[in-house]
Amino acid sequence: MDVKKDVVKMEDNSSNIGCGFxxxxxxxxxxFCEGEKSSSLxxxxxxxxxxxxxxxxxxxxxxxxxxxxPSLAPNFPKTSIMAKECSDYSLNQQPATPNSSxxxxxxxxxxxxxxxxxxxxxxQDEEEHDxxxxxxxxxxxxxxxxxxxxxRFAFMTKSEVxxxxxxxxxxxxxxxxxKNSPFPRSYYxxxxxxxxxxxxxxxxxxxxxxxxxxxxxxxxxxSPLIPRPTLTASASAQPNISTTFAxxxxxxxxxxxxxxxxxxxxxxxxYVNGGSPTANASGTGFHSERRFCTPATGSAMLTDHGLLQxxxxxxxxxxx
DNA sequence: CGTTTTTGACCTGCGC
DNA sequence: GCGCAGGTCAAAAACG
Numbered sequence: 001m002d003v004k005k006d007v008v009k010m011e012d013n014s015s016n017i018g019c020g021f022x023x024x025x026x027x028x029x030x031x032f033c034e035g036e037k038s039s040s041l042x043x044x045x046x047x048x049x050x051x052x053x054x055x056x057x058x059x060x061x062x063x064x065x066x067x068x069x070p071s072l073a074p075n076f077p078k079t080s081i082m083a084k085e086c087s088d089y090s091l092n093q094q095p096a097t098p099n100s101s102x103x104x105x106x107x108x109x110x111x112x113x114x115x116x117x118x119x120x121x122x123x124q125d126e127e128e129h130d131x132x133x134x135x136x137x138x139x140x141x142x143x144x145x146x147x148x149x150x151x152r153f154a155f156m157t158k159s160e161v162x163x164x165x166x167x168x169x170x171x172x173x174x175x176x177x178x179k180n181s182p183f184p185r186s187y188y189x190x191x192x193x194x195x196x197x198x199x200x201x202x203x204x205x206x207x208x209x210x211x212x213x214x215x216x217x218x219x220x221x222x223s224p225l226i227p228r229p230t231l232t233a234s235a236s237a238q239p240n241i242s243t244t245f246a247x248x249x250x251x252x253x254x255x256x257x258x259x260x261x262x263x264x265x266x267x268x269x270x271y272v273n274g275g276s277p278t279a280n281a282s283g284t285g286f287h288s289e290r291r292f293c294t295p296a297t298g299s300a301m302l303t304d305h306g307l308l309q310x311x312x313x314x315x316x317x318x319x320x
Numbered sequence: 321c322g323t324t325t326t327t328g329a330c331c332t333g334c335g336c
Numbered sequence: 337g338c339g340c341a342g343g344t345c346a347a348a349a350a351c352g
Binding site: 171172173174175191 | 323324325326327
């Protein structure tokens with residue numbers, strides 16, 4: 001099964017981390033993903049099926065990012081962000097060797113979920129009529145529901161603060177020591193009722209200055225801290241806002257469209273050109289288009305303004 | 321007093 | 337079956 005992966009890495013001007021495969025952020029990312037390895041080749045190897053997409057998107061988006069990020073993500077002042085669709089991916093600091101299972105096991109988990117979805121519907125129906133009688137049964141039922149994992153996205157952020165402001169309100173519900181790491185992992189849930197989004201925050205063992213934030217799920221509500229600007233037609237047609245997906249509420253939008261496309265790759269270029277999959281916003285070429293863009297998603301993006309509406313001030317949408 | 325954080329206990333999945 | 341590690345729960349404490 002070809003599991004698709006979305007990877008984007010960004011940074012802002014104020015960050016002293018480098019830009020490119022040979023520079024520190026990549027090795028940082030790589031360390032994060034692969035443990036020991038630090039080469040770009042290894043990075044691509046890790047990404048497997050999505051490797052050409054990954055390299056393209058990384059290179060394509062990076063040049064546009066630095067001037068954008070400070071205003072788009074003011075709360076991520078020194079940011080090196082990697083977003084990755086993590087359904088097949090674990091934040092384990094363990095090297096992803098065949099023995100490690102951190103990647104493969106998560107992948108099979110996602111697979112199993114997919115495969116059991118239909119079967120689960122029947123079971124669910126049955127469960128609805130058959131109420132659990134004991135606390136134990138209730139817990140077991142709860143647990144079985146909990147096992148259904150949403151795709152996850154990880155962000156690597158160079159920050160001294162562990163819990164970064166991202167426009168949403170979170171409640172911490174747990175903290176665990178991480179094996180082979182001196183830094184604990186914190187677990188947060190979105191405080192909004194009926195919103196099941198979770199995030200995990202931990203420091204990179206290899207680079208303590210990097211905070212790894214993993215989002216899981218999709219917000220069912222607008223950000224309580226950031227007003228939702230109106231997405232105008234002109235705004236949606238503006239180039240260079242492609243990088244807005246890198247702001248902290250990215251997971252919501254990514255997942256939103258991820259689901260809209262029923263596990264199709266996220267369509268970045270619709271943010272750039274309002275739905276035309278062929279537009280070239282940077283001049284350097286959105287090579288990832290050939291992997292990202294599907295005609296059907298253009299209308300979807302216009303219907304659901306998602307991320308832009310959530311986090312990009314309207315004046316920015318117009319001025320870019 | 322309501323909300324959030326802390327933290328030990330518990331559950332689950334996985335490898336051996 | 338057992339042990340380990342990740343993830344979650346929930347009562348108590350802390351906070352505003």
